[in-house]
Amino acid sequence: xxxxxxxxxxxxxxxxxxxxxxxxxxxxxxxxxxxxxxxxxxxxxxxxxxxxxxxxxxxxxxxxxxxxxxxxxxxxxxxxxxxxxxxxxxxxxxxxxxxxxxxxxxxxxxxxxxxxxxxxxxxxxxxxxxxxxxxxxxxxxxxxxxxxxxxxxxxxxxxxxxxxxxxxxxxxxxxxxxxxxxxxxxxxxxxxxxxxxxxxxxxxxxxxxxxxxxxxxxxxxxxxxxxxxxxxxxxxxxxxxxxxxxxxxxxxxxxxxxxxxxxxxxxxxxxxxxxxxxxxxxxxxxxxxxxxxxxxxxxxxxxxxxxxxxxxxxxxxxxxxxxxxxxxxxxxxxxxxxxxxxxxxxxxxxxxxxxxxxxxxxxxxxxxxxxxxxxxxxxxxxxxxxxxxxxxxxxxxxxxxxxxxxxxxxxxxxxxxxxxxxxxxxxxxxxxxxxxxxxxxxxxxxxxxxxxxxxxxxxxxxxxxxxxxxxxxxxxxxxxxxxxxxxxxxxxxxxxxxxxxxxxxxxxxxxxxxxxxxxxxx
Amino acid sequence: xxxxxxxxxxxxxxxxxxxxxxxxxxxxxxxxxxxxxxxxxxxxxxxxxxxxxxxxxxxxxxxxxxxxxxxxxxxxxxx
Numbered sequence: 355x356x357x358x359x360x361x362x363x364x365x366x367x368x369x370x371x372x373x374x375x376x377x378x379x380x381x382x383x384x385x386x387x388x389x390x391x392x393x394x395x396x397x398x399x400x401x402x403x404x405x406x407x408x409x410x411x412x413x414x415x416x417x418x419x420x421x422x423x424x425x426x427x428x429x430x431x432x433x434x435x436x437x438x439x440x441x442x443x444x445x446x447x448x449x450x451x452x453x454x455x456x457x458x459x460x461x462x463x464x465x466x467x468x469x470x471x472x473x474x475x476x477x478x479x480x481x482x483x484x485x486x487x488x489x490x491x492x493x494x495x496x497x498x499x500x501x502x503x504x505x506x507x508x509x510x511x512x513x514x515x516x517x518x519x520x521x522x523x524x525x526x527x528x529x530x531x532x533x534x535x536x537x538x539x540x541x542x543x544x545x546x547x548x549x550x551x552x553x554x555x556x557x558x559x560x561x562x563x564x565x566x567x568x569x570x571x572x573x574x575x576x577x578x579x580x581x582x583x584x585x586x587x588x589x590x591x592x593x594x595x596x597x598x599x600x601x602x603x604x605x606x607x608x609x610x611x612x613x614x615x616x617x618x619x620x621x622x623x624x625x626x627x628x629x630x631x632x633x634x635x636x637x638x639x640x641x642x643x644x645x646x647x648x649x650x651x652x653x654x655x656x657x658x659x660x661x662x663x664x665x666x667x668x669x670x671x672x673x674x675x676x677x678x679x680x681x682x683x684x685x686x687x688x689x690x691x692x693x694x695x696x697x698x699x700x701x702x703x704x705x706x707x708x709x710x711x712x713x714x715x716x717x718x719x720x721x722x723x724x725x726x727x728x729x730x731x732x733x734x735x736x737x738x739x740x741x742x743x744x745x746x747x748x749x750x751x752x753x754x755x756x757x758x759x760x761x762x763x764x765x766x767x768x769x770x771x772x773x774x775x776x777x778x779x780x781x782x783x784x785x786x787x788x789x790x791x792x793x794x795x796x797x798x799x800x801x802x803x804x805x806x807x808x809x810x811x812x813x814x815x816x817x818x819x820x821x822x823x824x825x826x827x828x829x830x831x832x833x834x835x836x837x838x839x840x841x842x843x844x845x846x847x848x849x850x851x852x853x854x855x856x857x858x859x860x861x862x863x864x865x866x867x868x869x870x871x872x873x874x875x876x
Numbered sequence: 877x878x879x880x881x882x883x884x885x886x887x888x889x890x891x892x893x894x895x896x897x898x899x900x901x902x903x904x905x906x907x908x909x910x911x912x913x914x915x916x917x918x919x920x921x922x923x924x925x926x927x928x929x930x931x932x933x934x935x936x937x938x939x940x941x942x943x944x945x946x947x948x949x950x951x952x953x954x955x
Contacts, residue, residue, distance in 0.1 A: 403950070405942025412939060433916060433924060441901040448894040455887040459880070542943050549936035556929050569921045582916040584909035597902060619883055623890035628942075631897070632935035639932040642925060 364510035372524030395533030411629035413541035413688035428645020432581030436641030438593030451626035454614035502686035526731025568650035599756025608696035761787035779835030787828025795820025
């Protein structure tokens, strides 16, 4: 892709938004007039309303890939692409509402979903799920930063390594100061920007080119057979991978549990339903107006992944490029901040307080949280560059991620909602699900292509087989063992086991340190 | 209402909505469209485009206005 803007525009965007959000966070802190506590930092006071929580869920789930890849599917598969991208990735948010409200019911004072897992299951399950959760957060954060750096580099010519260091810096500073609440407020402004910019693009495409010319263009394409119908087999295959693969990136990602934990009781489930319905409109609109329209207007690109910025520039010139870059950067910032607060909460709650310093006071927890936020924010920049050096493509990681992280989806969900879920079923279900998925993925790539390489592994069929196998194996083991073992867990015992960080003093809270072992034979 | 009762009521309601919308989005609508192999006419394509545009505007307004209304209400309540 040719650079459309100068590198100074890239630096200016980083400076304006990074500085702007930091200033807003400091102002908010001063206006509040109260000293920040560890509990406030990690849960935003558990007092977030449905509106702010929905906006935050939308911001966290709007990755740079949502804007770039959804347009690519519209360009390649026609009208089925935007629909499958939107529907295939919004149902996880809708279904997450069910587990979110169950967490509120069963562990109202928990800080992370792993804290619940530690009480519900045993130590080895806690460690395994901790591994899945950290892997999810680290991969997503690296993808987000790298995606932003690649976009800045290709649109402005900004040095990719400098961009990979500066991007995390923009959201790390305000997150370090304001914690989860700052992330919520920034998410709101980012969501507003994304909706407004998308509206401008949609209106511009509609008034400049009209619907008829796009339709006629699509009808005259050699691939018109699948461009103007939902009965497109490649579109359907992509939709299935999207549906299965995205469960892991929501259900095993602390960022989404955190939004339930921070919400008021009355807001938790509604926020996910409203957020899911509203989020649907983002990939649906961006891919229809920047992806499908580009195909209909006959715009040529080297790679379908770059169609969105090219179309943005085609519609509104340099202004379009700046608006697209701003929208992309907003998506990067809000997802990055959400992931960073998630990593911080996991490390502080499930590693630091459980294994390193169970006696830590609220003040100590707060200072540790801030140090972890800063350290991880900067480390993620380095990790993103490492991924870039290894030559791993973003599209490949996006599609393959489900195979590595989705093994934990069924065990975690069952742990929260089913009395009969067992320690053994959850552990082996998650572990063997992942191993089985990787084996099936590689085997099918070999059988279909005769060899295993990145291209063979990236094919639609191996990805679909790998992603489905994870769910089939983990589901059979987790449910099967639960039914055979005939054990039941008493959820009522959990309610008092989670205490506020602000209640931490010199003495550790025994219940928080201990692991759950209350499974009884019926 | 007792907070636990309220949570139970919310859980029932959100389960219905989540499962209903999931069924509509990934099975019912695409299933019918796939099985019939319907090719979009110009008027259907126009309707589809307006749907994308309309959904974006309504969702955008709700998401932008919602938190502002909440903020104002909370401020009033605290005063």
